[in-house]
Amino acid sequence: MKYIQSLQNPQVKQWKKLLTKKERDRLGTYLIEGYHLVEEALKQPEQVLEVIVSEKIGMPSRLDVGSTPVFSVTEEIEKELAETETSQGIFAVCRQDNQPEALSDAKTYLLIDAVQDPGNLGTMIRTADAAGIDAVIVGRGSVDIFNSKVLRSAQGSHFHLPIIRGDLLQWMNQLREKNIPVYGTALEGAEAYTSTSPTDSFALIVGNEGNGVNQELLAETTANLYIPIFGKSESLNVAVATGILLYYLKHKEN
Numbered sequence: 001m002k003y004i005q006s007l008q009n010p011q012v013k014q015w016k017k018l019l020t021k022k023e024r025d026r027l028g029t030y031l032i033e034g035y036h037l038v039e040e041a042l043k044q045p046e047q048v049l050e051v052i053v054s055e056k057i058g059m060p061s062r063l064d065v066g067s068t069p070v071f072s073v074t075e076e077i078e079k080e081l082a083e084t085e086t087s088q089g090i091f092a093v094c095r096q097d098n099q100p101e102a103l104s105d106a107k108t109y110l111l112i113d114a115v116q117d118p119g120n121l122g123t124m125i126r127t128a129d130a131a132g133i134d135a136v137i138v139g140r141g142s143v144d145i146f147n148s149k150v151l152r153s154a155q156g157s158h159f160h161l162p163i164i165r166g167d168l169l170q171w172m173n174q175l176r177e178k179n180i181p182v183y184g185t186a187l188e189g190a191e192a193y194t195s196t197s198p199t200d201s202f203a204l205i206v207g208n209e210g211n212g213v214n215q216e217l218l219a220e221t222t223a224n225l226y227i228p229i230f231g232k233s234e235s236l237n238v239a240v241a242t243g244i245l246l247y248y249l250k251h252k253e254n
Contacts, residue, residue, distance in 0.1 A: 001059070001070045004077065012077055015052065015093065019083065021144045028096050030146035033084060038092045039063060040156030047095050047159065054078040054089030083148040096146065103162055106134035107201035108250060109175065111168050111182075113217060114141030114208040115238060121145070122153020123239040124206070129157035131246040136161065139168040141208070168205065172220050175203050183249070184213050184221035185241065193225040193245055202249050206242050 004011060017023035018031040029049060032041055041048050042063060051070045053059050056078075059070060073081075078089055110128045115121050121143050128136050138145055145163050172182050182203045183196065205221065207213030218224055227241055236244075 001072050003055070003072045005074050007077060007080060011071065012073070012080070015081055015091075018093065019081075019148070021147070024096070024144070024146050029093050030096060030151075031081065031091055031093055031148075032151055033082060033091050033148065034088050034152065035060065035090055037151060037156055038090050040159050041092050041094055042066075042068070044159045047097055048092050049095060050093040052081070052091040052093070054087070057089040060090070084152075103135055103164075106162075107180070108133045109135050109137060109171075109180070109203035110242065110246065111137045111139065111171060111203055111205040112142055112207075113139045113168055113205060113213050114211075115206070116141070116143050117209060118143045118147045118149035119153045120209065120237070120239045121147075122150040122155075124242045125150070125154040125163060126157045127239065127243045128246060129154075129160045131243070131250050133246060133250065134161065136163045137168065137171050138163065138165050168217055169220065172203070172205075172217065181222040182220070183245075184218045184224040185226065185245065186212060186218055186224040187226055187235075189218075190224035190226040193227055193248055196223060196225060196249070198249055198251060204242070204245055204249060206238055206245075209238055 024030045045066050048068050051065050051068055053072055054075055055072050056075055078087055081091055110133050125136055175182055180201045180203055184205045205213050227244055
């Protein structure tokens with residue numbers, strides 16, 4: 001374990017760069033924070049490049065870091081890296097991995113169009129993981145999938161399933177070629193989601209918190225679905241709606 005004390009250390013400066021999307025994309029890595037996320041990441045050791053721990057806590061004995069380099073840092077450096085109010089004092093640098101090889105057998109997809117709230121995006125990724133969805137495709141206009149709030153909301157699901165940044169129209173064309181139905185979500189010109197039968201293969205598109213799914217995408221779907229509102233609320237939160245639809249479409253009755 002290497003001990004670093006100075007904020008001016010080149011290693012520390014590089015870690016700090018990972019707090020910005022520009023540098024994450026340039027370097028092809030990202031920073032995670034917190035015991036649970038680091039623990040989940042270490043279950044995929046090929047994705048973890050470095051582990052960083054505050055000198056005040058040391059390396060938790062439960063964590064198996066294998067041959068991954070570990071750095072001990074001062075509380076001052078910890079505060080520079082932390083993006084939570086109460087840091088747990090443990091971080092890891094991970095490799096951005098789209099896991100394209102995992103898509104060859106994928107049958108169920110969540111496509112996300114211009115969702116801008118990091119809590120929503122992270123929750124949707126976590127929900128797709130819990131529902132057993134094979135892959136998540138995040139289109140242009142969405143918040144960065146490696147944003148720290150997205151990572152915390154997803155609770156480690158980044159390490160469980162492929163999360164791809166891509167052009168949704170191109171993906172829809174590919175899915176059609178595989179005879180996978182693509183369902184949009186809309187309030188107008190749509191049918192109640194229960195009118196569609198659960199299926200072994202499908203893609204669901206959900207959209208921006210204020211504007212919904214882009215009309216250009218809705219025009220290319222197999223069908224567009226809506227969730228009936230029985231109370232006085234005008235709409236459902238996009239992450240909640242995603243959960244309802246994914247579980248309905250994915251899981252057939254016994």
